[in-house]
Each structure stands twice: as C-alpha cells, then as structure tokens.
Amino acid sequence: MYRMLIVDDERIIRETLSRHIDWAALDVQVIGTASNGLEAYDIIMDEYPDIVMTDIKMPGFSGLELLQRIKSLHPDIEFILLSGYGEFEYAQKAMQWGVRHYLLKPCSDEKIVASVQSVIEEISRRRMAEPQDASAAMQELGDSAILNLLNECIAQGDGSYDAIYAPYKKFLDFDNTPYELCYLYFLDPPSLQDALSQIRIFREKYTPGIPFYAIYVQQCLLFFFRSYHLEYDALDTYMTSLRLPLQEIPVEYKRVRYANLSDLMDYVNSRICHFATVQYSSGDSIVSICNYRNIIRQVERLTFSTFSKDSENSEHSLELLCELVGRVSSITFLKQLISTIIMLASSQCYAFTALEAAEFLIQINQMNSSEDILKKLVPQLHAIYSRFTAAKPEAQSLSDRVRAYVEKNLSDDDLSLKSIADNYLYMNVDYVSKKFQKETGQKFSAYLTGLRVQRAMELLKGADNDKVQSIAEMVGYGNNPQYFSHVFKKATGMTPSAYIKFSAGGNLS
Template identity: 35%
Template sequence: MLRLLIVDDEPIIREALSEMIDYISLGYKLIGTAKNGMEAYDIICDEYPDVVITDIKMPILNGLELIEKAHKTDQHITFILLSGYGEFEYARKAMQFGVKHYLLKPTKKAELIETLKTFYQTTLKQALASQQQQSSVLHKVHIPLQQCFIMEALEYPLQLPSLFQKYQRLEVFSDSSLTACFCFFVEESYLFPSFTQDIHKILKHLGICLSFPILYVKNTAIIIAPLNTLLLQEDFKAAVVKLHYPCQSTSFEASICHCDTMHTLFSEIIHKISRYERILLVTDTEQYELINSLTSPQRLQQLTEQFYSLDTELQREHFLHTLFCEQQDIQRSKTLAVSIFLNTNSTAACSIESACDFFKKLYSCSSISKICELLCAMLSVSRHNITSKKSNIALLKEYIEEHLDSETLSLKWLAQNYLFVNVGYLSKQFIKEEGMRFSEYLNQKRISEAVRLMSYYQKDNIKYIAQQVGFGNNPQYFSQVFKKYTGSTPSDYLNMLKHPSQNSIHMEPLLHK
C-alpha cells in the first residue's frame, strides 16, 4: 500500500479529506494528518510517505516551502497541491520541484479519486519495472548465490531455516518445490553434458523445470524439481532408469524424497551431501565444483576478520588486491565478492534493494582492481560497524552529531544511504531504543546545538545559526521550531543573553534523551 499524508491548516478541510474517501480501496494507507508545514515535515521525516496532499497557504511553512524542504530529503515523494482561484503562480513555482498535480478548492471528490488512481497506476508500473530490474540483477548472480547457499548450509546446518529465508529473498529458489529425486550409480564421466541434458529433456516433456541446479556427490545426482504428484514422480523415475550410456556398468536407480516445506527438503539434502568433501553444482550449460576452500563460510569469516584487523585504508586495499589477484579470472573474483558480501550482510535488516545495488555495481566492474575498490568501500563501512560494536541506532545518532548542519537528514535517507537497512525496521528500532520519534530526537539535537552556539557567540545572525544546525536558508522555520522546544524565539533568547538583568524570559528546559 502507498503511504498518504494530508496537510491543511483548516480542521474542517483536514477532517473532510480524511473521511470523504475510502483510501484503502484505492491502495493507500492514511498515515496521518498535519495542521501546518512544520508538523507535516516532522511526519515526513518519521513516516516516509509516498504521497502528500497539501494546502498551499499555511502558517510556519507554506505548501511550497514544505515541498522544497521535503524535496531535499526525499525526491520520490509525490505532492498533490490544493489551492483556491488566483493562485496559479504557486503552481508554476511548484513545477520546479516536479509537482504535477494541482487541484482547486473546494476539492471535488471525484477529481481527487481520479488523481490518486492515476498516481497509483503509475507507481505500479514503476514498481514492476524496478522488480524486473532487480530480477535481472539477481539473475546475473544466480549461480554464485546458489553456491553460497550450499556452502553456508553445509557450514551451519542448524541455521538452515534462517539461511533459507535469507536466500529466498534473493530469488535463489525458482519455486516452492517439495520434491527431490536421488539418482544413484551416475558416473561422473557422463554426468555432463549427457546425463544433465537428458534430465532437462525429461522434465521438459513432463512440463516442469528444475528448481535448483543438479547436485552431484560421488555417483549420486540430486534433482530438485516440482514433482509434487505421485504420477509425476513415477513418470520421472521410469524415464531416468531407462537412460543408458556407453561403458555404463550399472543401471540407474531412483528414489523420491518429498517434504512438507522447502527448507525441510533442503535439510534432508544437506544432511546427505554433508559427508562429501567434493560437491558439484550442475546447470544445463556448466558445472561448478564446491569444496572447503576460499569460498567456505568459515574461510570467508577469517578473511573479513583479517580485513577488519588492518589499521589503515592503504593496508586494507593492499590486502584485497593480493587476495583477488590470486583468483586471476574476473568471474571467479566476482563470485568471491558475492560470497564476501553475503557473509558480511547476513542480517534481516539488509534490504533487497541494497543487495541488488551492490550486485549491479559488482557486475559492471570491468577489472579485478574495480572489484577490489567496490568491496573495500563496502567492507570499510562494515568494519566500522563491527569494530565499534555499536547498534544501528548508536551509529545513526553518531552520524547526526557529525552532520547536524545537513538538511537531508531523515530516517529514510539514513536507512538507505548510510545504514543500508529497511526503513520500517529502523523506525521501530529507533522508537524502541529511544522512546521517541526520530524527528523529535533530531529537532531536540538541533535546537540544543543552536542554544549552545547562541550562548557562545551571542550574535544576532539568526540565519547563520539556522544554517549551522540544519535548517538551511529558512530562519523563519528555525524560529518556529526553536520556540516550540524552548518557549522563546531565537531573538528573545539572544536578547536575554545580552541583557540578563533586564529580561524575565524563562527558557523552558530542553529535552534530552
């Protein structure tokens, strides 16, 4: 569902807009209403709406100022402007920020519904295009991801349910197959391409496809496919045992393993292949050897720990270049980079968008040097997170302290561009740990710093102070937020500092976490 925010300084209009449309039936969730631009901006920082319906003429921050400020934080928010006759100059200015929807007051229900429907359809098309792009990126790394899954599952069999969930998000499994066929006495000499191609032909004749590449260990081939009826299982087994190749010493035998869930099925498979040191992963075009080598999870953990232990950027760059030069082949280097990324980013908070973004950048690398450069940047962030042993919220608060003058700070921006986690996950985590919303925490920090600067410099340049604490070129908005949190305007506070004996202004205590 798309997230919707309504902003209007007139209570009657706010209430009417909230209740006159069944937003859920249109694919929208109403996340809140705001009575002015300042309140709306705080909600935008906390609730990351997709659509904002806003009046133009409002106190503190008008509609255009709200759009301008929000645009610096999140350019993907769509605004629907509401205004009266004779205010088309506002519409012209709004177009500078990509605003395409401008409705006259009193707002007609049918017109607003049509606007929302149009935007919803546009968003669906964009989401579909984005999903297709993600699928295309994941398709490029499909085999490396499957190799990584098997290696991790062999290393950590007790963690298979969570591993399965992690890799399922990355489209490692093509469907919800619950069946595997174990084909015995398959000698490696005719495994590829003869046996593999014949298996594909049999499955095609039955109208199904492999759910995972063929796994092969010492004369046993494991075919994972949706043979989910007894008829399909018997037909497949009969076709397999009829296969015969020159110099074949023993006829094939086949056994079906059927489970209630896919991760239970893989538990059975992993248990059966775990005793073997050498495992082959076989597709219709190629076969890959899996052994306890550089790409084993334990070895990857050792490599990342070695990387984290190095003190300087130069040492870390040299370490990666030495490691990857041993690989020589660029495709093997990319597979190793995928393995390291997955080993480093194993938490549920890591978003599919972040993973796809890394894979897309990785597979556009034209040299091992470029791969090292990309991986070094990713691991450096991870190194900071691990060596400092700080939670996401601690890192977020640290970033705010260092970038308090930035106008772009919002929960969504920090989730996507700094912590690389899901914004919904981060929002719940922040409220749980801090006991307040992100916008409230950020405003308190900014006003606290403003008070410190004014107390130190005692200058009348409110505009300069506003810029230093992240309010940009908007001293009026800064004054409103300052008064909300202190009970006094910046000018009155400066006056009190200069003439303490002549003023009886009482500053309300700033809240601190």
C-alpha cells in the same frame, strides 16, 4: 502498497479524506494525518510516504514551504496540493517544483481518486524506467539475500520461515512492497539458458530499474520482481510468445501478484524445499542450490554462536565454523555458505558494515579456487570476530551509529534517516527507523530536531542578531532560515532573535 500522508489544518477535512475514501481498494495506505507543515515534516522524515496530499495554505508552515523543503531532500516523494479558490498563484510556484496535481476545494471523491491513481502511475513508471543507480555492492546485497533465503529455507524444509527472514529485513522490505511472481511451465532444461536470456532482453528494454530473481526446478521456471501496480500486458504478451528452438512442447505462462515478499517467499519455499537441487539466477548466470540440509543448519548455528554476546563458546564456535567450511568440496556450495555466514555476521556485528560485507562477497564470487577462497575467508572471519569482541556494548547499537553520524554531519542540510540508511548503513530505511525508535524510545525526526535546537541554543548564547543566519547553517538549516525560525520557536517558545535577547538577560516584553 503506496503510502500516503494527508495534511490539512481543518480537522474535518483531514478525517473525511482519510476515512471516507476506500484507500485499500487503491492499494494505498494512509500512514497518518497532520494539521500543519511542521507536524507533516516530522512524519515524512520518519515514515517516508510515497505521496503527500496537503493543503497549500496553512498557518505558520504552509504546504508550499513543506513542498519546497521535502522536494529538496527527497525529490521522489510526490505531492497532491489542495487549495481554496483564488490561490492559483501558489499552484504556479508549486509547479516550479514539478507538482502537476492540484485540486480545488471542495472536490469530489472521483477527482481525488483519479488524482491519486495518476500519481501512482507516474511513480510506477518512473521507478520502472530508471536504470539501477545502486552500487554494485547494493545489488550484491540484494542478490545474496535472496539466494541465502532460498538456501536456508530449503535446508529447513516445511514450517514457518519468519526466523530465517528476520536478519535479512535489514536489506529487503518483506512487509510493505508487493511482488509479481511469474511461471513458465514445461520448460525443458536445454531451453533454460535461452529463456533467461530472452527475459534479460525484455528487462533491459522495458524495466531496467527492476531486479528479477529466477528459480528453476522440475521443468518450471519461476521469476519474481517488485511490483509497481501497473498493467503488465507487455510482459505477459512477451512471455506467452517466447520462441525457444530447443523446446519440444510449448511452455505455459502464468503471473500472480503477492501483497509482499514474505507471502511470496512462504509460497515458493514451501514448494521447493523437498527437492535435492534447485537452480537460481538473478541474471544469465545460474547457481545450483543443493539441499545440504545439515551443513547449512550447522553453519547458521555456529555463526550465531560466534557473533553472540551471550555465548560462552564463541571463539570455539568460530574455529568449528572455519573447519566446517574448509571441508566443503563444491565451490558453488562453498560460496553459498560464505554468503550466509557473511550476511549473518553483518546482521549481528554492527562494527562490520553491510557495505564491507557486500564488497567482500563480490571478491569471493570472482574467485574460482576453493583454496584461494578459504585463504581469504578465514582471516576475514577472525578479523570480524576481533571487531565484534573488541567493540564496547554500546558500539553494537545501531542507534549509536546513527547518532554518531548525525553528530558529525549536523550541519548538512540534506541530512535524513533515509540518506543515512541508503548511503552510510546500506540498510532498509524502514528497518533502521524501527530499530532506532526501539533502542532510543523516540523517533528519528524528534531526535534530530531536538539536537539541532539544543546546539542552536548553545551557539545563540552571547551571539548577535546578525549571527542567526550562520548559526542556522551550522545546525543544518542553512538553506531555509525561515524554517529554522519556525522549528526553534516551536521548541522554545521564542524566535532565535528573542532567545539571544533572553539569554543576554534582556526583557522579552
């Protein structure tokens, strides 16, 4: 579902736009409304909508200023501008920032809907066409997360899988992103590799930015991928016309859309959990997932016990865990277990980062000897455990890691929670945002603004007016001193220059 923010200084327009149109029918969620640019900026920095529909001319911080500020930080957020008659010069400036959707107020529901649909199509095509720019480590996290989920859900059997999904919500969006699930029925085992290769050829040509995950069981190939709400006629045509020389009977093809990954995984897992072996692929290579139910459950239990502050036997659990994986003879299954252990450890121990986990898994997957793998694994587990036990309780807090990063990089104009989640924590930004608010009691935007204003107040005391620009740079507003003045005045009731005078004992009147 695409997320949209509506911004207008007139309450009646905000409410009409948010309630009068059936946004759900367009697969759009209105995440909120804002009455001015400053309010909108804070919401955007906390919620990261896909689309912002904003009035272009508002008192104080205008829609044009909002556009410029957000586009400099997050160019992928799309804007639809609303404007009154005679304000086309603002639209011309907006077009310099790549905005192509401009609506003259008042405008009909049909024009608004058409504009939103056009923006959604642009977003979808851009995301599908962009080659993956994620690092090998991030791709490894996604592949490992899906593989682990399948592994653990198969081990559990029927039932609710929510508890299994929970640790992986740091890496994947289970709730808000729709997925497409495709079936190839009656696919003979000798044709599996050929089918995967042909799907890869299609992906490289038409959808280079989308990872595909494939499962094969009982002559049925299922593959799924993030949906971008486009027509998939090209994919459907391609799949129904597959030529598989080793296939004795024609395959049958079907595609179904799911509202989110959680619903899709619930469906898939409930249907594959009874098989002894399931084959998985995220490319051409195929991994067999064996239903070693008891071993998987023991690994999960011992890993959680090892990395739990409440456990009285954590060190003993670590030793049992190392002994258990040391008895696994199948190198394929051993790698699957290690993936589960490392990702669960990363979810419990913030001192062991997601990036370190991904890089370690890449090294493990390149090894071909169980003995060599265990020689690398056991010292790594002890090292992670040492970090976990040595860390102070507050060091285990995700919000403390975020705040420490902010303190160190406060002068960075491009600092945002999304940049921290993507480039430092290697986690899903929605997870980080909710975790930060739960641990601190405030949203990230409020924390960041408060810290910047507080630091600015300290620096402005005893300063001269000609230092305002340099102080703005020191607290992360160097590329927009006017915005710095807006934010500072909203927080303190005074402009930076007035605060300098006030702090020096001057008269503000």
